[in-house]
Amino acid sequence: MITGLKAISNYxxxxxxxxxxxxxxxxxxxxxxxxxxxxxxxxxxMVEVSERARENLALSSVINGQNITIxxxxxxxxxxxxxxxxxxxxxxxxxxxxxxxxxxPVGGIxxxxxxLPVPPDQxxxxxxxxxxxxxxxxxxxxxxxxxxxVTPSDRLISPGEKFxxxxxxxxxxxxTLRISSDYIFIYFRNETANLTSYFVVNNVxxxxxxxxxxxxxxxxxxxYEYVGGLSPTYVDIYILIEPRSLLGEQVYSSTYVHYYLKTx
Amino acid sequence: MVGRARGFRAQTEMISIMILISxxxxxxxxxxxxxxxxxxxxxxxxxxxxxxxRSRIAERITLVAGYINVxxxxxxxxxxxxxxxxxxxxxxIIPAIKxxxxxxxxxxxxxxxxxxxxVKTIILSINRKDVGYPPGISVRINVWxxxxxxxxxxxxxxx
Numbered sequence: 001m002i003t004g005l006k007a008i009s010n011y012x013x014x015x016x017x018x019x020x021x022x023x024x025x026x027x028x029x030x031x032x033x034x035x036x037x038x039x040x041x042x043x044x045x046m047v048e049v050s051e052r053a054r055e056n057l058a059l060s061s062v063i064n065g066q067n068i069t070i071x072x073x074x075x076x077x078x079x080x081x082x083x084x085x086x087x088x089x090x091x092x093x094x095x096x097x098x099x100x101x102x103x104x105p106v107g108g109i110x111x112x113x114x115x116l117p118v119p120p121d122q123x124x125x126x127x128x129x130x131x132x133x134x135x136x137x138x139x140x141x142x143x144x145x146x147x148x149x150v151t152p153s154d155r156l157i158s159p160g161e162k163f164x165x166x167x168x169x170x171x172x173x174x175x176t177l178r179i180s181s182d183y184i185f186i187y188f189r190n191e192t193a194n195l196t197s198y199f200v201v202n203n204v205x206x207x208x209x210x211x212x213x214x215x216x217x218x219x220x221x222x223x224y225e226y227v228g229g230l231s232p233t234y235v236d237i238y239i240l241i242e243p244r245s246l247l248g249e250q251v252y253s254s255t256y257v258h259y260y261l262k263t264x
Numbered sequence: 265m266v267g268r269a270r271g272f273r274a275q276t277e278m279i280s281i282m283i284l285i286s287x288x289x290x291x292x293x294x295x296x297x298x299x300x301x302x303x304x305x306x307x308x309x310x311x312x313x314x315x316x317x318r319s320r321i322a323e324r325i326t327l328v329a330g331y332i333n334v335x336x337x338x339x340x341x342x343x344x345x346x347x348x349x350x351x352x353x354x355x356x357i358i359p360a361i362k363x364x365x366x367x368x369x370x371x372x373x374x375x376x377x378x379x380x381x382x383v384k385t386i387i388l389s390i391n392r393k394d395v396g397y398p399p400g401i402s403v404r405i406n407v408w409x410x411x412x413x414x415x416x417x418x419x420x421x422x423x
Binding site for chain 1: 281284285288289292295296299300303306307310311314317318321322324326328329331333338340342344346348381383385422423
């Protein structure tokens with residue numbers, strides 16, 4: 001019996017030792033799991049950060065009355081989910097719009113339409129924010145889907161006189177665009193009124209639908225006749241262009257030229 | 265007589281063994297408690313460090329736009345939290361130019377929460393009369409978050 005009692009102290013010591021060993025192993029395993037979890041999380045975050053750098057959107061906007069249409073072309077190598085649109089007025093009031101759920105696929109085109117919270121001349125800045133955190137300027141973008149140049153054949157126009165308007169359109173997006181005169185709208189204005197009815201289209205060249213590849217350009221020439229009826233005035237020209245992609249997506253772009261010509 | 269002596273020795277040995285067992289149990293218990301307490305604290309430390317590391321990795325904010333309206337001395341900062349967790353901005357340091365041309369750092373202690381995936385506008389008022397900004401300059405501000413990270417952004421004066 002005494003021998004058995006002597007062994008009890010050894011059993012207790014062994015039990016405590018085994019418990020301590022298992023506790024140490026459990027601690028080691030727990031710490032390792034935490035480390036692996038953090039490492040995986042850091043790795044995923046690094047992937048997200050690198051994906052953020054790969055976003056490349058080309059933006060253009062058309063303001064029509066109190067509405068703005070923003071054309072977004074994804075020129076990057078990743079689908080780009082959009083997050084918010086922020087509009088800042090000239091009085092620095094901030095208007096936020098949540099656009100979660102809209103994704104621009106690679107090479108795809110998405111149009112966003114918003115009603116402006118303030119008159120267009122009171123807009124200071126419009127920014128588009130993606131889900132990955134990139135911020136794109138909408139109004140001051142230097143990377144538009146289309147580059148448009150407009151040149152007149154004559155600057156001083158008399159009543160009954162014909163003149164040409166040449167529109168050079170360059171395709172900046174990564175896919176083919178189809179352009180025809182049906183997709184181009186030309187308005188003549190001055191500071192006070194719409195003067196479009198004083199100018200009549202006689203001819204358009206070419207008059208069929210043209211496909212232009214990425215980086216290519218097309219020149220459309222409109223022949224107009226000034227019917228007269230205006231006192232001498234400077235005339236501005238506003239051109240709205242809405243070409244289609246091969247998938248039927250619509251690209252909105254516009255250009256406005258002040259003091260384009262003068263009537264005599 | 266001899267039998268009584270043997271019985272007495274056996275009792276003595278029994279008592280000493282019982283004392284030994286008691287000492288073993290108590291000492292073992294104390295050692296085990298100290299050990300487990302140390303393990304618990306180490307685990308808590310590792311968990312805290314992991315949480316801090318995770319929070320710092322999860323925190324991703326950007327300044328969408330920032331303006332100093334010199335006409336009413338308001339600072340408008342538009343932040344976007346595109347990280348994995350809500351974040352809190354605790355301090356914003358904005359340099360200003362004092363009368364005489366010296367640059368002074370104005371410290372704004374704020375507690376502004378930016379929820380995950382949200383855009384939030386923070387407006388600060390500069391109440392001091394002895395500081396200002398020349399029109400059109402760019403101002404570099406520093407923004408502290410609750411995780412201790414510091415972000416630097418350029419903002420511009422307007423008005």
